[in-house]
Amino acid sequence: MSLHLATTPEANALLAEDPLALLVGMLLDQQIPMEKAFTSPQVLAERLGVARLDAVQIADYDEGELEELFRRVPALHRFPAAMAKRVRELCRALVEQYDGDTASVWTTAADGPELVKRIAGLPGFGQQKARIFTALLGKQFGVRPAGWDTAAAAYGESGSFRSVADVVDGESLKKVRDFKKQAKAAAQAGT
The missing domain is CATH 1.10.340 (Endonuclease III; domain 1)
Structure with missing residues (x-):
């Protein structure tokens, strides 16, 4: 890999x-x-x-x-x-x-919701970071318990370029950074 x-x-x-x-x-x-x-x-x-x-x-x-x-x-x-x-x-x-x-945090999770819950329960991780990490595991490591993509929310969507889960090369990194800039600008504008 x-x-x-x-x-x-x-x-x-x-x-x-x-x-x-x-x-x-x-x-x-x-x-x-x-x-x-x-x-x-x-x-x-x-x-x-x-x-x-x-x-x-x-x-x-x-x-x-x-x-x-x-x-x-x-x-x-x-x-x-x-x-x-x-x-x-x-x-x-x-x-x-x-x-x-x-690895047992994810290899023994029964399904996607349990995986997100386990990760979110670790120090330094909240719901959003847990969803992003679940998407990273699913998209780049093949860790895909039932419902992983739904549990990861928008981060689990294919081709979303929302987070580190979607970074596979320089071009995808640029797309993720562009998405984050747009989201930040929208948040600051109140939209």
């Missing part, structure tokens, strides 16, 4: 093979460019000295030391302290609820 969410081939490869990296990228995808958010899991793995991220390791990691890894230049996020804490909370929830098996 060839992803186009991060800025480097190595970061995209990690996203394709490491469910926790993908989930962390989605968590970080706020108030920074998408490519930065989805590149940061690979940088975090490098800083931790591991090939893949591990929920148990991050859940148990010293809070101050994890924050330092997020702050190190280049910082992993615009708000490194807050996001280090949020990633640690996410990993703790994965350990407590899914025995640290990130």
Whole structure:
């Protein structure tokens, strides 16, 4: 699978093979460019000295030391302290609820509504982000429990170019950014 969410081939490869990296990228995808958010899991793995991220390791990691890894230049996020804490909370929830098996969040969901509910129940995820992530899983990873597209709402629509779920190359990224600009302008205009 060839992803186009991060800025480097190595970061995209990690996203394709490491469910926790993908989930962390989605968590970080706020108030920074998408490519930065989805590149940061690979940088975090490098800083931790591991090939893949591990929920148990991050859940148990010293809070101050994890924050330092997020702050190190280049910082992993615009708000490194807050996001280090949020990633640690996410990993703790994965350990407590899914025995640290990130993929089981989606591989054991009975249907699309349950999948959205599970994702929305994770720290740092709300309904909208859960729908976008469900669409990403369905569109680019083939994770399609019954009703996934309906549960993902408009993000599950084919050819919608609304979110990261639709980014497969430079052209689709431009379409998603254009859609977001139009939506923001409409919101500001009150329409």
